[in-house]
Amino acid sequence: MRLLIISQVLLLSLVVSGRSTESSCMNMNTPSRPAGAVEDQLFSEKEEAVDSDHKQTDDARAFYSQPLFVFSVVGVLIIAFVTVFFQSYRELEDKVAERTRELDRTQRELEETNRRLRASNEELEAFAYVASHDLREPMRKISAFGQLLQDSLKNKLNEDEQENFAFMISGAIRMQQMIDDLLKYSRLTTRANPAERTDLNVVIKDLGDFELAVQLEETGGTVRVPEPLQSVHADRSQVHQLLQNLIGNALKYHRKGVRPEIVVTSTPQPDRMIRVEVRDNGIGIDEKDLDRIFGMFQRLHSRAECGGTGIGLAVCKKIVMRHGGAISVESAPDQGAIFWFTLPAASEDR
Ligand SMILES: Nc1ncnc2c1ncn2[C@@H]1O[C@H](COP(=O)(O)OP(=O)(O)OP(=O)(O)O)[C@@H](O)[C@H]1O
């Protein structure tokens, strides 16, 4: 369409310019006067014809130089350009509309995938909760009655049988611990409290006075907070659990013969988050294991070396993620470890 209009405009311009050229050529064709008297009449006839041609040329010149003609040409050009402009504008509009429809479609698909993912996550969490909650009681019975049976059969079983029995009981106890941990893990969402202003200094003091008091005493470890820590906006009991697991690990994985020294610091981040670091002088972690340890039931040490099920850091990760933060670790063997996490900052008006 656009090409058609442009070609029409060009054609019109060519016609106009062609007619002007034609008129100028006519001037050049004016005959020169012949010498013979016989030809006088012919000549005068020819001259008349030439005069009439000149008159026509002058008429054409006058016509082309008329303002009406000029306005019509300019008008046609303007109409042509306006048509081309609107044509292009409409094409562009169509393209934008098509893109918008595509985007809407993608957005709807994304929302649907998100909704399905959320539903499947909720289903999985509900399953983990029900399974761990319901498995807890039978498992407790197996280990409790198994221990009673082990005592009553003590003198009736030979050494091998006693050993097998002991394996069975310790397996049941371990399973019970894992189920308890799984329940604790799933309760992070099912029994969460609303976020509130949480003073990390108070949390660390409470941990030193209660939950970690025995471990600190046994290891001779210290927890130092060089500068007052910034407050965060989070579920207080989960922040308590988070720091308990991290400081507990820092005390547990200390180097033999070296007193655990733990330093906790906090730094505000530009995105209104607070970065908290828990630094220790313990055994450290190999670089290849740094990501793995945040997985469920992932451990780098045997139970004989250190007790535990390997859920502590998975719990830490879930707590931090629930609050929109991040968690990671920097470490090297025998160089200690720096576990860090981010949580939303508590604003002044909270
Ligand atoms: N501060 C640390 N220094 C060195 N290694 C660590 C440290 N913290 C954790 N780890 C390693 O990461 C593994 C996973 O830790 P996590 O806290 O999840 O489990 P756990 O301490 O073994 O058991 P749980 O915490 O469930 O009682 C540990 O087994 C240990 O090998």
Ligand SMILES: [Mg+2]
């Ligand atoms: Mg742990």
